[in-house]
Amino acid sequence: MTRVLVVDDQFLIRAGLVGLxxxxxxxxxxxxxxxxEEAVRLAARTRPDVILMDIRMPGMNGIQATARIITDAPAPAPRVLVLTTFDLDEYVYGALRAGASGFLLKDSGPERLLAAVTAVAGGDALFAPSVTRRLIEAYAHHDRPAPGAPRPPDLGALTSREVDVLKLTARGLSNLEIADRLSISEATVKTHLNRTxxxxxxxxxxxAVVIAYETGLVTPGE
Structure with missing residues (x-):
């Protein structure tokens, strides 16, 4: 059973998601x-597996809430699936950097939404990675860390194979596609990515995708 916390400031949208x-x-x-703010409190109290998170809300927005929830949660932290109106919403990149596992358009059909929640709960892959890659490429050069913000981690701790897997992941390839490209098993791809x-x-x-862009391992439009 996948337990889901639904966060949206619009009552009708929230009620529709809950009903579905x-x-x-x-x-x-x-x-x-x-x-x-209510999402942060409920996430700490209910410990959901997945959070459907709206971005644009009064007070604490979805990006801030995502960062707080993931930072404060004991392991394993809930997976956050961002809900947005536009596929190139400039806020989505910030949500991914904050730790969201993916995003979904609000006008997606019921089957796609349920499939997205299932995919995110499994933790294997981003939902619609090609769209996520396009979004990150579009905004990576606009959303550099502010002065004083934590620097991206050093990739020197990674093995050469882990770097290869990270690079292909950032380019939008699925685990199966990465396995085919590197002539390794899909399970080995998952192991390398988990270690990374x-x-x-x-x-x-x-x-991991965001870090690949911020460190220059891959560049927008590459």
């Missing part, structure tokens, strides 16, 4: 919140 999840087998609504995330102290595949 309650009606679908294998899902349970852990709670619902109308703003970021552990060494770099990352919480999600999305953060």
């Amino acid at each position: 999840l309650n009606a679908a087998p294998g899902f349970e609504v852990a709670g619902e919140a109308a703003d970021g 995330m552990t060494k770099l102290d990352l919480n999600s595949r999305a953060q």
Whole structure:
């Protein structure tokens, strides 16, 4: 059973998501919140597996709430699936950097939303990685860390194979595609990626993609 916390300031959208999840087998609504501050409180209390997170909300927005939830949560932290109106919403890149596992358009159909929640809960891959890659490429050069912000981690701790896997992940390839490209098994790809995330102290595949851009391992348009 996948427990989901629904966060959206618009009542009708939130109610629709709650109704969809309650009606679908294998899902349970852990709670619902109308703003970021309420989401932080509920996430700490209910310990959901996945959080459907709106970005633009009054007070604490979805990016700030995502960062707080992932930073404060005991392991394993909940997976955050960002909900957005536009596929190139400038805020989505910030949410991925904060630790969100992926994003989904609000006008996606019920089957796609449930599939996205399942994918994020499994932690294997970003949902729609090609779209996420396009978004990151579009905004990576606009969203550099502010002065005084933590520097990206050093990739020197990674093995050459881990670097190869990280680079291909950032280019939008799935685990299966990476396995084919490097002539290794899909399980080995997952192992390399998990070790990379552990060494770099990352919480999600999305953060690994962002780090690949911020360190210059891959560049927009490459």
